[in-house]
Amino acid sequence: MATMPSAFTPSHVVEVLERHHLLREVVCRHRWTLTCDGIDGADSPISDITYDTRKVEPGSLLFIKGRFKPEFLDGIDERGLAVYVAETEYADRTNAIGIIVEDVHKAMSLLSAEFYGRPQDGLTLIGITGTKGKTTTAYLTQAALNAYSGGRCALFSSVDLCLDGHDMIPSKLTTPESLDAFRMMREAVDNGMRYLVMEVSSQAYKVERVYGLTFDVGAFLNISPDHISAIEHPTFEDYLRCKRRLIANSRTLVLGADCDYHDLLMQDAAEAGITVTQFAMHDKAVGLNTPADVVARIDPANKSGFIASVDGSELAPMELGMPGEFNIANAAAAIAIAIAAGVPADDPSIKAMDQVRVPGRMERITAGDDLVVYVDFAHNYLSVKSLVDEMERVYGERDPRITLVSGTTGGKAIDRREGIVKGALGRVESFVFTLDDPNYEDPVDIARQMQAYVTDPKAETQIVMPREAAVEKAIADAHAHADRFNIVLVVGKGDETRNIINGKPVPYEGDSAVVRRVLGK
CATH class of the missing domain: 3.40.1190.10 (Mur-like, catalytic domain)
Structure with a gap:
């Protein structure tokens, strides 16, 4: 059971926030003030803290942050909300004590430390x-x-x-x-x-x-x-x-x-x-x-x-x-x-x-003397470059044919699309672009953008969906080039077993599991 300070009350919360220059005002039933003096429940212990309205219990303190909808507070008084900390007041939605702050994220960090006894x-x-x-x-x-x-x-x-x-x-x-x-x-x-x-x-x-x-x-x-x-x-x-x-x-x-x-x-x-x-x-x-x-x-x-x-x-x-x-x-x-x-x-x-072994980091899976597959979380320029550097250091004397299987995230970290390719360019002979947490973007569009950054005329490129099929194709292509030593690098997801598609996590077999299944491991 968490150890909590005995004096963690709405009054104590106000004192902490005032000390750190985060307090704007206290609001309760449309009364606005700078202290909790005279407010019912101001000296009652807070039983729990949360940022999820679904977890509010009698005596809870709720942090209101992010994309919050006021209707989330409907019925909250009946569930016993004691106090909320927010950057705006919600007196028309709840009778709970409202503590209005300059920055709710800063307030949540400071108050969480206090609630759990530092x-x-x-x-x-x-x-x-x-x-x-x-x-x-x-x-x-x-x-x-x-x-x-x-x-x-x-x-x-x-x-x-x-x-x-x-x-x-x-x-x-x-x-x-x-x-x-x-x-x-x-x-x-x-x-x-x-x-x-x-x-x-x-x-x-x-x-x-x-x-x-x-x-x-x-x-x-x-x-x-x-x-x-x-x-x-x-x-x-x-x-x-x-x-x-x-x-x-x-x-x-x-x-x-x-x-x-x-x-x-x-x-x-x-x-x-x-x-x-x-x-x-x-x-x-x-x-x-x-x-x-x-x-x-x-x-x-x-x-x-x-x-x-x-x-x-x-x-x-x-x-x-x-x-x-x-x-x-x-x-x-x-x-x-x-x-x-x-x-x-x-x-x-x-x-x-x-x-030490870290799941999904530099996981090496061999298939005879002529093929090795690495599963790694490399997902940007520096990590992909370092991974390919290592392949050249360890296997360079065997003149390996290197294949890179990669996608990248949708809606953020846009610079990775060029960075991943740039980290491998001139040394990877085959690029297989695929899906990796595309979210609301079309993964084929992301793959085409990455494909456009491949300026090496000797490099092969292809787009293969879904991700399982891309891994299977890369390994099949490696087997088709059995006259050379092959390295397949499956990067970006590490040990993750889901893809974010249209805002929702979709179960995924996992890169290592796919590789082992294809290789009969």
């Missing part, structure tokens, strides 16, 4: 942002901190949530809504967790999901254009600005030494007065006069392994359960984060990263 104060918080690698880095970091603390590290990721150090449950958002985040933090603390590793998306700052939260360690991995659309970020500058907010809200920063806009990010850290630990994938970060603090390099004795050094001292060789140079870079980040969180560099818990 669980963040009982955790060492690690926030990870970047365009690519957040999920893998989060899993690697959790593994090390879990090993170090005896299984007391929680996880919020775009794939899974873990509130007890061992059980994983599917997540719905990269960064949960603030109310849900603090509720789960409370559960994690009650379960004995000492650490929380969480992915922090640009949208989390855009819509104030982490407002008021300070991370003990903030990690900024990398940055490249992504999530640019009318409903996400209107410009790259806005996208970068939102991600940069992590720095001002962290006590120490872990930064990719080769990250674009490195100078700006270092200035942000200096402005915030926080120390910076830098990581890199090679012996010396490009453009820097001094080596990064944590450096990873390919193990010369093991092509699949790596050796990390911390402040010039080498650690024991490691080999990740997930292949790829970019995953080694993620491991370097995770090592730097773990050390910043208090783990000694030579502690054996660092080696726990070796066993």
